[in-house]
Amino acid sequence: MIWNPAAETAPPATRAAHQLARVRETLAWAVERVPFHRARLSAVRLEHLADLAALPFMRKSDLREHYPFGLFAVPPAELVRVHASSGTKGKPTVVGYTAEDLEVWREVMARVMTAAGARRGDMLHVAFGYGLFTGGLGFHDGGERIGMTVVPVSSGNTARHHLLLQDFRPAAICGTPSFVLHIAESLREQGGDPRALGLRYGLFGAEPWTEGLRAALEDAFGCRAYDIYGLSEIVGPGVAGECEARAGLHVCDDHFLPEVIDPATGAVLPPGQEGELVLTTLTKRAIPMVRYRTGDVTALLPEPCACGRTSVRIARIKGRSDDMLVIKGVNLYPSEVEATLLAEADLQPHYVLIVDRSTTLARLEVQVEPGPALLARCGGFHAEHPALAEVRRRAADRLRAATGLSIELTLVAPHTIPRSEGKAVRVIEQPRA
């Protein structure tokens, strides 16, 4: 089912004409109302969409430097909602919505959730956090727009999740892949069976995850798992999402225009080539964003999709360029390590990368937990057991083959790796000595 067939299956020429008209409107709106944009964009004349490539980028630092409301195009009284990023590095980045912006957010959430199988009347268990983070309220509003029965549980408190999942028997769950996996694991440890919950589908996002983690989630719950992408600066979740074909994420590109650039030179890259995703909002009133560098690594997939939607797709996000590690001159994303580890059936999706920069060449240690079947074969966790050593060697070989690096791999006792309640922390930087 397609939520908005007119928008989602528009012929390419109609789509492009719309996009051009809307970029022009956005530029005019931004230049007229925001001094930051006026200083940078007032001379711009856009003849074609491709002319966008000549415009300067926006970055997260622009939001920080204009904290809290300096990039807003409407007076505070016209805002009906404010969200903000967690702000681990100093002040949070603040975003706002007019009533019209919230309507757009609900519309794009309804689209991506419907594409992933959400239907009127289904019960949705929301395990994303509520609050300044956009995950909880984004899925909440999208679910209500579709006509789902929304259960706003929020993140944390796994015991409450177990209780409500068992007693309410929702059709769907949404949350970060790492936290929802933790819900399954802890339920199993208490003698419960996640597969018996009767969940039909899960909607996941807010952090990088791999096909291996998708398989782990689908196996744990016996349901289908879909990827949904977004970021607060653009709208929250709902920028893009997978359809039943699960061959990339459809961008709601009548509201958010994507480009992929070479992060080093800023040059626009052709479809299929991997680089940094840059987004321009086409309808946002409160805080228009022009060529915002997301930091997220992906590629544009312009080929037609079997589902009939004509929007451009993006490949599953590999990670943030800030999360890329450079180890002995080799670029490495935590998701690449995850993909390799999870190819080994005896390893769990509980892992962490520890980077030690006290030596000239950074060293990387990967810690991962062994799976229950392997532990049973070893009669518990005995680090020196030959079966554990054999799995460790095999996984280390795979990591070497996949990355070209000889990475130190350590199998650690179950529950050594902290479980996430929101976005998982996959990289720990050891302080310099």
Ligand code: DLL
């Ligand atoms: O995480 C919005 C969201 C909530 C998306 C729930 C999907 C589901 P922020 O907290 O601003 O917003 O973080 C945005 O999270 O730039 C990506 O690096 C990462 N991210 C979001 N979705 C995905 C995904 C929300 N599906 C940042 N795959 C983004 C990989 C994702 N990374």
